[in-house]
Amino acid sequence: MNNLFVYIETEGRRIADVSLELLTKGRELADRLGVRLEAVLLGSDLAGLETELAAYGADTVWVADDPIFAPFRTLPHTAVLTGLIRAEQPQIVLFGATCVGRDFAPRVSSALHSGLTADCTQLEIGDHKDAKTGKTYTDLLYQIRPAFGGNIIATIVNPEHRPQMATVREGVMRKARAAQSAAGEVRRIDWKQYLSDADLAVRIIDREIAERKIDIKGAHIIVAGGYGVGSKENFKLIHELAEVLGGEVGASRAAVDAGFTEHERQIGQTGVTVRPKLYIACGISGQIQHTAGMDQSAMVISINTDPAAPINKLADYAITGDVMQVIPKIIKYYKQNSK
Amino acid sequence: MLAKQVPDTRHVGKDAMTAEGTVNRAALPAIFNPEDLNALELALSLKERVAGSTVHLLTMGPQRAADILREAMYRGADGGYLLSGREFAGSDTLATSYALACALRKIDADLIVAGRQAIDGDTAQVGPQVAEKLGLPQVTYAEEVVEVKEDKLVIRRRIAEGVETVECPMPAVITVNGSAPACRPRNAKRLMCCKSARCRSEIAADPESFAARRVAAMPSLEIVEWAAADVDPDPAQLGLQGSPTKVKRIENVVFQAKEAKRLSASDEEMEALVKELIAGHTIG
Numbered sequence: 001m002n003n004l005f006v007y008i009e010t011e012g013r014r015i016a017d018v019s020l021e022l023l024t025k026g027r028e029l030a031d032r033l034g035v036r037l038e039a040v041l042l043g044s045d046l047a048g049l050e051t052e053l054a055a056y057g058a059d060t061v062w063v064a065d066d067p068i069f070a071p072f073r074t075l076p077h078t079a080v081l082t083g084l085i086r087a088e089q090p091q092i093v094l095f096g097a098t099c100v101g102r103d104f105a106p107r108v109s110s111a112l113h114s115g116l117t118a119d120c121t122q123l124e125i126g127d128h129k130d131a132k133t134g135k136t137y138t139d140l141l142y143q144i145r146p147a148f149g150g151n152i153i154a155t156i157v158n159p160e161h162r163p164q165m166a167t168v169r170e171g172v173m174r175k176a177r178a179a180q181s182a183a184g185e186v187r188r189i190d191w192k193q194y195l196s197d198a199d200l201a202v203r204i205i206d207r208e209i210a211e212r213k214i215d216i217k218g219a220h221i222i223v224a225g226g227y228g229v230g231s232k233e234n235f236k237l238i239h240e241l242a243e244v245l246g247g248e249v250g251a252s253r254a255a256v257d258a259g260f261t262e263h264e265r266q267i268g269q270t271g272v273t274v275r276p277k278l279y280i281a282c283g284i285s286g287q288i289q290h291t292a293g294m295d296q297s298a299m300v301i302s303i304n305t306d307p308a309a310p311i312n313k314l315a316d317y318a319i320t321g322d323v324m325q326v327i328p329k330i331i332k333y334y335k336q337n338s339k
Numbered sequence: 340m341l342a343k344q345v346p347d348t349r350h351v352g353k354d355a356m357t358a359e360g361t362v363n364r365a366a367l368p369a370i371f372n373p374e375d376l377n378a379l380e381l382a383l384s385l386k387e388r389v390a391g392s393t394v395h396l397l398t399m400g401p402q403r404a405a406d407i408l409r410e411a412m413y414r415g416a417d418g419g420y421l422l423s424g425r426e427f428a429g430s431d432t433l434a435t436s437y438a439l440a441c442a443l444r445k446i447d448a449d450l451i452v453a454g455r456q457a458i459d460g461d462t463a464q465v466g467p468q469v470a471e472k473l474g475l476p477q478v479t480y481a482e483e484v485v486e487v488k489e490d491k492l493v494i495r496r497r498i499a500e501g502v503e504t505v506e507c508p509m510p511a512v513i514t515v516n517g518s519a520p521a522c523r524p525r526n527a528k529r530l531m532c533c534k535s536a537r538c539r540s541e542i543a544a545d546p547e548s549f550a551a552r553r554v555a556a557m558p559s560l561e562i563v564e565w566a567a568a569d570v571d572p573d574p575a576q577l578g579l580q581g582s583p584t585k586v587k588r589i590e591n592v593v594f595q596a597k598e599a600k601r602l603s604a605s606d607e608e609m610e611a612l613v614k615e616l617i618a619g620h621t622i623g
Contacts, residue, residue, distance in 0.1 A: 011500065071503075074467070074477055099499040103479045106432070106464035110471035115433060115583030118462035128587060142587065148459055149348025153590045161583035201476045205493065206504040221622065245622050254349075257373075257517050263497070270461055278621050287349065288592060299621060301612075302599075312599050317612060321604025329606060333613040338623040 003036040003060075004029060005090040005163070007081065008053065009100050010043045010070070017217075018096030020056050021173040025123055026094060027057030027182075032125050033139060035091070036060060037182065040084065042077055042189075044070035054184025055177050061184050064191040068200070071207060072100050075199040078107040083194030085112060090163050092141050094123075097167035105167050115158040116165045117143035119269070121172045128157045140164065150269045150289040171217045171273045214248070214264045220277045221247030224267055224294070227254035228283025228304065229323055235260045237327050238282055244331050250274065252290045268293035282323045286311025303327070340382045340396045341439060341453035341465070342375040342411065344404040348458050349373075371407045374454030376522035378515035381484065382452045383415045383523065388487055392449075393417040397442055399427055399435060405538045408562050412533035413525040419562045420446065421538050426567035429579030432460070436468030438577060441570040443473060450492075451512045455480060463514070470512035478507050480516040538564035 006026045009016040023039065030037040039058040041049060043065065050061040062084060068076050077100075085093060085108070093108075095101035097119045109116035122144035128137045141164040143156040158164040216222060223245065225238040235255070242249045251265040267274055268290040279297035284290060286302070286309055294300070295314055302315040303326045312318040319326055346367035382394045396411045396419040398404050408419030422442050430438065443451060451470075456463035463479075470477040478494045485504060486493035495504050497516050507513075535553035537560070542551045554560045567577060575581060602608045617623040 074479070078471070099480065102463045103467060103477075106462075106467035107471040107477070109433060109464070110436060110468035113433070113583070115431060116464060117584060118432075118460075118464060130585075143584075146592070147461070148346075149461075151348065151592055153592060154586055155588040155590075156584050157587045158583050159585060201508050202478065203506045204503060205506055207501065208503075209501040259518075263518065264499070278616070289349070307601070315599040317602055318599040319602045319604060319609075319612075326604045326609065329604070329609040330613055333610040334617075334622065337610075337614055337617055 001089050002091045003038050003088070004033070005085070005088075005093040006037070006039050006058075007093065007095045007101065007105075008039050008041045008049075009096055009098060010041070010046070010049070013045060013049070015049060015052060016096060016098065017175060018098060018101075018168070018170040020052075021170070021175040022094045022096065022168060023053065023056035023058055024176050024178075025168070025173045027178055029092070029123060029125060029141070030057075030059075033091075038062060038088075038090065040081060040189075041065075042069045042080055042191075044068075050184050050186050055181045056175075057178035057182050058184050059182045061186050062189050063186055064189040066191070068195075071204060073202055073204065074104045074107065075202060076195060078104050078111065079196070079199045080189060080191045080194045082108050082111045083191070084189055085163060093163045093165045095165070095167045097169045101167045105165060109165050112163070114161045114163055114165055115156075116167070117145060117156045117158075118167050120145045120166045120168045121273075123166065123168065128159060130159060135159075141166070146269050146289075146292055149287070150292040169273060214262065216248045216250050216265060216267065216274055217272055219248035219274070221245050221280075222250045222267075222274055222276045222278070222294075222297075223247055223280045223282065224250035224252065224284060225255050225260065225282045225323075226252040226284030226290070227258055228285065229255060229260060230283070232260045234324060237324065241280070241282075241327050241331055244334060245278075247276070247278070250279075250294075252284045252287070254287075255284075281311050281315070282327065284311050285309050286314065340375075340378055340394060340411075340416070341451065341469070342379070342396050342398050342407055343372045343454075343457045344369050344398065344400050344407045345372045345457050345459040346370075369403065369406070371410055372454055372457045374456060374515060374517045375407075376454070377517055377519040378452045378454045378513075379411055379414060379416065380520050380522040381481065381513070381515050384520075385450070385484055385487065386415070388484075395419060395446070395448075397422065397439065397446065399423070399430075399438055399442075402538070402540050405536075405541060405562055405564075408538075409533060409536050410525075412536055413530045414523055415526060415529060418559065419536075421562055421564045422570065423540070423564060424566040426574065426577045429582060430577070431582035431584045432462055432464040432468060433583060434577055434579075434581035436465045436472055437581060438567070438570070438572065439465065440469050440472035441572045442565060443469065445570055449510050451475070451510070453512070453514050455514045455516050466512055466514035473510075473512070475511050476507055477512045477514070478505055479514045481513045482516055482519045533560065536560045536562055538562035540564060
């Protein structure tokens, strides 16, 4: 009762980074509230993973280990997590704001008639006074997220309904092993009682899974292209510069939507958050929903034909010019001057 | 098909910025939510493949949201429903999905298609929440209906690690990803015909207009307008009081200008920049 749940996402036998980030944050919140941190692990072939979850602070690891749960399907995960929440009544449930979390957390919230805040970038514990009723609430979860295309930051609370649920963006919270490994007591979920045949209605026919080879979160140098790059063909130049500098390629949402590059490279409010040593923004105007994902970069260089582009407000160096002309020059002078 | 009219948060022009560097949200134009257009295309392409099927839109919003219903009709939709009223004001995603689910029970569709998410909230919650309320399976991030079977669809969906193909029984809720095919443009004939489409409150506001007389002569042009009472809801689950989440605080994001070093694209300046970066161990 009243504990803090973190839904653990796995890719194959690997625990997703965002789940470990949530455990790290969850440990801090659970200590603040004086409750247990409980991880919920639904998947297949999971033996051994509980040790890692304990190292990140999980007091309890709830496990349902069966081929039904992998690969992820919405309905079985919804049914089992909803059932477990009803039985255990946690006060808080956290999910990664991933393809998986954003798919089924809303269903769980709908089934439980409980609120859900999407894509949080910060979580805190605090009090709340209802302006109308004057009623005060102590120790609520402040769910803090950008909204309105990143133009505002909203703090959301869930005063009357439990659990308080949130999805949290990948990469925005720190991931760290707990000072002391927690007990990680394994408890088997009696999941069959929660599932019906209808939960197996959707069948996976085929999966074409590319190993996640794009890792822009960990890159020290990111060369990012925006809509201003102009075409998929032109985008090759972004790749060339990234390769020469030993960096990764990122993109704005507009460039991804236009089909210039893969969705995995999207940086910003609806993509990933990055903090590289150097960020080169090519043909990116600097809409706030993009800058929200890169404004912590140590150094920013922008290349834009528009000297008044908003991105220049964040830039250390603002180059006014055409990406297609500037990048070949940078490559040329880098090759001439390095080593 | 579920759709939403949204403020265009993706293109915040200079006139929408206040002197303090924050966004004046009221100054943003109202548009058809972009991923709902991808969803419309998916629905219209299904209509072409399944003889006798029709596409209707359902939206919740103020009277002016009827604009996106007309827009969808110009592109090939058969008609629309507008769910409108004070009772819905202040709805969070859960209260919104409850209201939509009530309306959908009346409409009784074989398939419900929606965009993945709206650009004002970016939550992606309403589709799955509606599915749960109606007890239907869901397929999120859909890009293409690969095959239409008797009572099942085979759908290709875009997930983080790649592409997944699933088979889903109907009825179901499908949310469509922005990477799905773009929506077809307006059709000139449909535009001529449907530009007079109006909902009840629009007709009441100007009963003598050309459009109002067209609707009287041709009832298929009437956009169905429902108030809360028309969809038999539990009032406690509507609007602000039906919303578990409350906004405690809103902060405007302020662009903080820092002094950028301005460079031209000249060879001299580019070489100097690269040398500076190498010297500072930023690159190289």
